[in-house]
Amino acid sequence: MTVSLMDPTDISKTQDVETTPFPLDRWYVAALGKELTDKPLGRTLLNRAVVMYRTPDGQIHALEDRCCHRDLPLSLGTVEERGVRCGYHGLLFDGSGKCLEVPGQAKVPSKAKVSAYPVREQDSIIWIWMGSDASSEPNCEPPEYKVHSDERYRYDGDVYHYNAPYQLIHDNLLDLSHLGYVHLRTIGGNASIHMNAEMKVESEGDSVRVLRLMPGSTPPPTYTAAYPFKDKVDRWQEIVFHPSHLEIWTGAVDANTESLDDPNRGGFHLRGFHGVTPETDETCFYFWTQASNPVSNPEETMKLVIEQTAMTFDEDKVVIEAQYANMKRFPDKPMIDIHVDVGPNRARRIVDRLRGA
Ligand code: FES
Numbered sequence: 001m002t003v004s005l006m007d008p009t010d011i012s013k014t015q016d017v018e019t020t021p022f023p024l025d026r027w028y029v030a031a032l033g034k035e036l037t038d039k040p041l042g043r044t045l046l047n048r049a050v051v052m053y054r055t056p057d058g059q060i061h062a063l064e065d066r067c068c069h070r071d072l073p074l075s076l077g078t079v080e081e082r083g084v085r086c087g088y089h090g091l092l093f094d095g096s097g098k099c100l101e102v103p104g105q106a107k108v109p110s111k112a113k114v115s116a117y118p119v120r121e122q123d124s125i126i127w128i129w130m131g132s133d134a135s136s137e138p139n140c141e142p143p144e145y146k147v148h149s150d151e152r153y154r155y156d157g158d159v160y161h162y163n164a165p166y167q168l169i170h171d172n173l174l175d176l177s178h179l180g181y182v183h184l185r186t187i188g189g190n191a192s193i194h195m196n197a198e199m200k201v202e203s204e205g206d207s208v209r210v211l212r213l214m215p216g217s218t219p220p221p222t223y224t225a226a227y228p229f230k231d232k233v234d235r236w237q238e239i240v241f242h243p244s245h246l247e248i249w250t251g252a253v254d255a256n257t258e259s260l261d262d263p264n265r266g267g268f269h270l271r272g273f274h275g276v277t278p279e280t281d282e283t284c285f286y287f288w289t290q291a292s293n294p295v296s297n298p299e300e301t302m303k304l305v306i307e308q309t310a311m312t313f314d315e316d317k318v319v320i321e322a323q324y325a326n327m328k329r330f331p332d333k334p335m336i337d338i339h340v341d342v343g344p345n346r347a348r349r350i351v352d353r354l355r356g357a
């Protein structure tokens with residue numbers, strides 16, 4: 001089945017493209033705010049080539065990454081006050097995709113336009129509206145993520161490219177039982193405690209919440225390096241899935257000192273934002289930030305937390321890409337489910353429903 005992405009304002013030829021296997025008419029993470037500096041950023045998102053840029057006044061824009069003159073990617077051009085200038089013959093396009101200038105030619109052809117995408121910068125995250133056709137306008141604002149402005153926390157993050165479909169990252173993040181096997185050097189800990197954690201899975205609308213509690217655990221290396229735990233700890237992991245991103249709140253308090261029901265409990269906290277956006281059917285982008293609440297030496301503690309988080313996510317990338325490569329080597333072999341798969345399977349059912357499968 002094919003769909004037409006024809007934009008009536010675009011002079012480009014009509015293109016028939018494969019229907020994307022992704023939920024459309026929603027916001028996806030396109031970049032971290034810090035990625036958009038003074039140069040255009042080209043990125044394929046949901047099989048569509050997009051160029052994003054920030055003008056000197058701080059405004060962000062996203063256009064189809066294609067000059068309407070001779071098809072050069074606009075991401076190879078330069079950013080100016082009025083827009084992005086193509087790097088081949090200098091056509092200048094504003095944030096709506098309209099051509100403002102053809103160097104050496106007095107009149108700009110009325111059809112000199114490229115498609116524009118709605119974008120927003122919210123809590124230092126760049127969101128893009130991926131519509132089912134060119135006339136699809138946002139019917140809501142992108143999700144807020146207030147942890148980035150919570151003065152109790154500091155954060156940083158990065159963007160990873162994955163040679164694996166985006167739902168394998170959903171699976172990984174919704175099932176933290178893997179910590180005891182994959183992340184022993186950082187946030188792991190005792191594998192048996194992870195596999196036997198008390199787990200609760202709830203669904204509401206397009207979200208899934210997984211809560212895992214591990215009382216009386218030995219704190220893992222990242223935790224002891226970042227926080228002065230006395231001995232055993234009561235650990236929690238709360239994962240909230242949305243089709244465009246996950247929020248993961250994990251941490252620990254000294255064992256038997258505080259209620260894990262108290263949202264203002266002390267101890268060591270990690271609050272992760274995980275934007276997972278398809279690039280193609282087989283590849284994706286993983287936009288992550290990690291926030292924590294350092295109790296002493298904030299600069300050094302956060303440096304350590306971010307380094308260890310990156311190490312953790314590097315370990316996940318190795319596993320997930322190897323998993324996908326092997327799935328392609330054994331395409332006809334069935335997989336079995338175990339007890340840790342309840343959350344991931346619910347998320348997959350939501351994504352299937354949203355894409356009309
Ligand atoms: S290809 Fe862009 S100006 Fe010619």
Ligand SMILES: [Fe+2]
Pocket residue numbers: 172178179182183312316
């Ligand atoms: Fe992991």
